[in-house]
Amino acid sequence: MISKLLFSILLLESASSSVIPNGSDGSVVIEEAYLNWLKQVGSFKHSLFQKAKNKFKPCxxxxxxxxxxxxxxxxxQKAIDSLPAVxxxxxxxxxxxxxYREKVEIPATMAYVSVEGAGADKTIIEWNxxxxxxxxxGQALGTYGSATFAVNSPYFIAKNITFKNEAPSPPSGALGKQAVALRISGDTAAFIGCNFIGAQDTLYDHVGRHYFKDCYIQGxxxxxxGNGLSLYQGCDLHAITNxxxxxxxxxxxxLLDETGFSFVNCKVTGSGALYLGRAWGTFSRVVFAYTYMDKIITPPGWTVxxxxxxxxxxGADFGGRVTWSRELTQQExxxxxxxxxxxxxxxxxxL
Structure with missing residues (x-):
């Protein structure tokens, strides 16, 4: 977990500003630096990504x-293996x-693959x-290798299907119990009307640009x-922790990584006490907009x-949030x- 003071120092490295003392713990809030930073990251043209040219008409x-x-x-997996390597x-x-009880992986060279189920409640791919x-x-799979369904190729599309890791929810503090339902490591992937069911580390939004619409994500x-650049629209995010x-x-x-998660018109529900996010990376970036938050959200909300x-x-009341998070303006x-x-x-x- 990154401290408020450390985050302020990181902001100082990215933009000049006057420092305004705030509180008896010696931490600082650097408002001007924050605004400059937000303006910068919100104006990227994603120069690190190639121009995307999708194909939709099936061959x-x-x-x-x-x-x-x-x-x-x-x-x-047999159907995938029947396709050309490139x-x-x-x-x-x-x-x-x-x-379908199987572990599935799509290789990086196998672009333009779509999987379409009969309905997310009817078609289920699961492993544990x-x-x-x-x-x-003979070595541990690690989080990366634990995925029930793994996509390494670009232009992947999934519709109306459930991806599930049925490993039980681990006790608090347990090690090595990450259990990924789906890992998406390819660029330009879309998931429409899909379910992602698991406990710890359900959806590994690894790298690339991704779109999730009307999905249910449980954990x-x-x-x-992960470190994807991803937009979640109309998704149901459901916690199952006690x-x-x-x-x-x-x-x-x-600061220059063109990544982050954005949740728009979503819903956060479930059990236990839930932080909206914690920092895995030093410049972790997540935004929620127009989203319903149930009472399970802890008042601080964020860890960075x-x-x-x-x-x-x-759970959406911003009054109790940590002082280094922010209620954004429309422009921001x-x-x-x-x-x-x-x-x-x-x-x-x-699509």
Whole structure:
């Protein structure tokens, strides 16, 4: 956890400002530096990302079904393995009703893959790996390798499907129990009407630009984490902890990293006491806008800088927030609340 004083020092490194003492603990709030920083990170053109050119018209449709007479394959990974190692056209893998107990991975060269379920409550892909479980090489899988479903390729699309890690929720302080339901490590990925079910570290929003719309995400500790540049619209974020948990852990390590999570028109509910976010990276960046927050949100809300804009509900009261977080103005919030945040006008408009 980064302290208020350390965060103020980091801001001093990025922008000049007068220092205004605030409180008996010797910490400081650097208002001008903060505003300059916010203006800078909100105006990035994402120069580190290539211009996105998506493909939506399918060249091939593959059917996966538990009944071999109704599909081309009975397992999702078998359908993926049937594709060319270097895939250059949109392939739709239609997955029928059922629970598919398997671990799935899409390699980095296999672009333009879509998986479409019969409904998030009907089509479920599940496994139960944890970070401390031994892999085939005799070493622990780690958080990265614990994912039930892992995507390494660009232009991935998922619709109406559940990704689940059914490992039980670990006791407080347990080590090696991270259990990822889905890891997205490819650029320009979209998830529409999907469920992500797990406990600790449910959704590994690893790297790349990502879009989540009308999704349900369930977990206990850090259940949305990583260093992606991602927009969550209309999503239901549900905590299942009986003690303390954290919704997000965003790993932005540099002021120049063009990453962050933005939650717009979402809903935060569940049990226990929940921090909206904790800092995994030194310059962790998360914004909530127009979001309902239930009473489970702890009054401080954040463990480092984060922002919120026009959120509501019993957990949204900004009066008790830590002093180094901020209620954003309309101008400050605007860069984070549209598809432009993830360059979505380039690669999402025909989805």
């Amino acid at each position: 091939l449709t593959i059917r996966v079904d538990k009944n071999p007479r109704l599909g081309n394959f009975v397992m999702v 895939n250059l056209c949109r392939v739709v893998i239609s997955i029928g009703t059922g629970i 790996d944890t970070a401390d479980r031994m892999g085939q090489n 206990s500790v850090d259940f949305i984490f 003690s303390y948990g954290a919704l997000t852990a965003q790993k932005r390590d540099s 800088f984060y922002g919120q804009y026009k959120c509501y509900g019993p 919030a605007e860069p984070f609340t549209s598809l432009g945040f993830i360059d979505g006008y380039e690669w999402l408009m025909n």
